[in-house]
Amino acid sequence: xxxxxxxxxxxxxxxxxxxxxxxxxxxxxxxxxxxxxxxxxxxxxxxxxxxxxxxxxxxxxxxxxxxxxxxxxxxxxxxxxxxxxxxxxxxxxxxxxxxxxxxxxxxxxxxxxxxxxxxxxxxxxxxxxxxxxxxxxxxxxxxxxxxxxxxxxxxxxxxxxxxxxxxxxxxxxxxxxxxxxxxxxxxxxxxxxxxxxxxxxxxxxxxxxxxxxxxxxxxxxxxxxxxxxxxxxxxxxxxxxxxxxxxxxxxxxxxxxxxxxxxxxxxxxxxxxxxxx
Numbered sequence: 557x558x559x560x561x562x563x564x565x566x567x568x569x570x571x572x573x574x575x576x577x578x579x580x581x582x583x584x585x586x587x588x589x590x591x592x593x594x595x596x597x598x599x600x601x602x603x604x605x606x607x608x609x610x611x612x613x614x615x616x617x618x619x620x621x622x623x624x625x626x627x628x629x630x631x632x633x634x635x636x637x638x639x640x641x642x643x644x645x646x647x648x649x650x651x652x653x654x655x656x657x658x659x660x661x662x663x664x665x666x667x668x669x670x671x672x673x674x675x676x677x678x679x680x681x682x683x684x685x686x687x688x689x690x691x692x693x694x695x696x697x698x699x700x701x702x703x704x705x706x707x708x709x710x711x712x713x714x715x716x717x718x719x720x721x722x723x724x725x726x727x728x729x730x731x732x733x734x735x736x737x738x739x740x741x742x743x744x745x746x747x748x749x750x751x752x753x754x755x756x757x758x759x760x761x762x763x764x765x766x767x768x769x770x771x772x773x774x775x776x777x778x779x780x781x782x783x784x785x786x787x788x789x790x791x792x793x794x795x796x797x798x799x800x801x802x803x804x805x806x807x808x809x810x811x812x813x814x815x816x817x818x819x820x821x822x823x824x825x826x827x828x829x830x831x832x833x
Contacts, residue, residue: 557759562586562635564596567735571630574760586635595638595680600735602661602682603640606672607737609655609663615648618729618740620685620719625749629758632735636763638680643726644669646688646700646708666779667786668712669701678778685712689723697721702783704790718751 558573560580580586588596610617619627621641626634644652652670655663664671669686688700688708698720699712713719721742729740742748749757 558584560584560586562588564588564633564635564735565593565600567632569630569632569635571635571761572759574756577761588635592636592638596633596735598674598680599633599638599640599682600737602672602674602680603734603737603739605658605661606642606682606684607739609657613648613651613655615644615651615655616726616740617642617644617684618726618742619643619732619734621752623734624741624745625753625757627732627734627739627741628745628749631733640680640682642682642684643687643697644684645697646686646703649686649703652684664779665703665783667702667782669703671779687721687726690720695723697723697726702786704783704787709790721748 558576560571560573560577561584562569562571577586606617609615618624619641620643622634622637623641626632626637652663653665657663657672660674660676662673662675663684664673666683668683670684672682672684685699686701686703686708687697690696690698690713691710698710699716700708700710701712702709722744725743725745729742730745731738732741733739746758753762754760
């Protein structure tokens with residue numbers, strides 16, 4: 557087992573890994589760039605703003621995805637991560653939508669449910685993943701986003717079928733320290749992260765490429781425009797909507813411009829055929 561250290565925004569971390577981490581130096585210190593350090597500072601500021609909003613409006617929430625893995629394993633941010641993933645419940649949808657942020661921040665409706673952003677830029681951000689009871693198993697909470705045309709689509713749960721919880725595990729959450737901030741985590745959290753990331757995820761580091769895509773959020777259309785596209789396609793054909801959103805989202809983030817334009821042409825023909833334009 558290898559022991560490593562890194563420091564994010566003044567907070568020291570010690571982590572262990574079965575395999576060597578290639579970015580570490582000879583002293584087993586993982587260097588953190590100024591850019592990554594600034595991202596960590598801003599993510600903590602976003603997290604504090606969300607906690608303030610949630611407490612003021614009595615909104616239930618808990619850590620999810622890589623944020624939950626980091627809270628358990630790293631006591632905070634995974635050293636290369638650049639967003640936060642939190643879960644909220646559909647019962648609080650209107651509370652979140654109408655919540656008032658302080659001057660620097662804004663909550664936008666998005667494909668994942670909501671996103672907490674700085675007003676001045678799209679990145680970094682906090683994804684607020686909308687959850688609701690599974691229609692096929694009311695004892696299970698699953699991703700129910702996005703919410704379009706007054707209907708839960710459960711589209712995200714089809715993309716991430718393992719992203720689910722027993723309702724008892726998220727009814728009364730535990731607390732863990734995350735970069736010195738107390739956050740909510742579900743009971744049986746180890747069961748979740750091992751299902752999502754593998755049985756050895758607490759002792760083995762895998763650098764996820766998805767963090768590279770986040771930098772493109774400053775150049776893609778804002779969430780209001782993206783959700784307008786969602787709602788338009790959903791009215792025409794819900795199945796096409798899910799397919800189109802997945803294809804175009806991935807291609808745009810990967811900057812596959814030629815394939816993106818080609819699919820837009822096909823989609824335009826499909827819409828004309830449906831509407832008999």
